[in-house]
Amino acid sequence: MSLDDLEDDVGAAYADLEETDFDLDRETRQELAMLVAALDPDEPDELVRRAVHMLFESTVQSGKLDFHLRSEYGVTYDEYLSGMTFDEMTGAAGGAGVGPEENENRRYQY
Known part of the structure; x- marks a missing residue:
């Protein structure tokens, strides 16, 4: 895989995120697209769930x-x-x- 492949995967994930059930700003959509391309979850929703868990845990711990x-x-x-x-x-x-x-x-x- 190459940088071009990563850019293509991020672009495809970004386009798929246009159809989410929740609103994302451009920056958040870009970051989530990068995570989808890098981590290859079954669904982007899984990353959102993980993000909520991580935010909750860090908020509790801090x-x-x-x-x-x-x-x-x-x-x-x-x-x-x-x-x-x-x-x-x-x-x-x-x-x-x-x-x-x-x-x-x-x-x-x-």
Whole structure:
């Protein structure tokens, strides 16, 4: 294979991406076409799925997801996954109107 072959494959992939179910700007379409030519997936959709997974993973690992979730919703991703806030996990939330006997009875409920 040669540079001309790569240019042809990228051009063909770029043309195929004109018919996607989602809108892509020119730069994104060009980058996706290059990836399609280089990685040769069964469908370009597979690369989009991978890209979403990679973006999600990097956003989680960098703490950006928690930052945005905390800013918008007041919780972190771990709290979302567990279904309870950190204060609820540690018992710091207390709970208005819940007496010590009720806390004792609820201690081992999950």
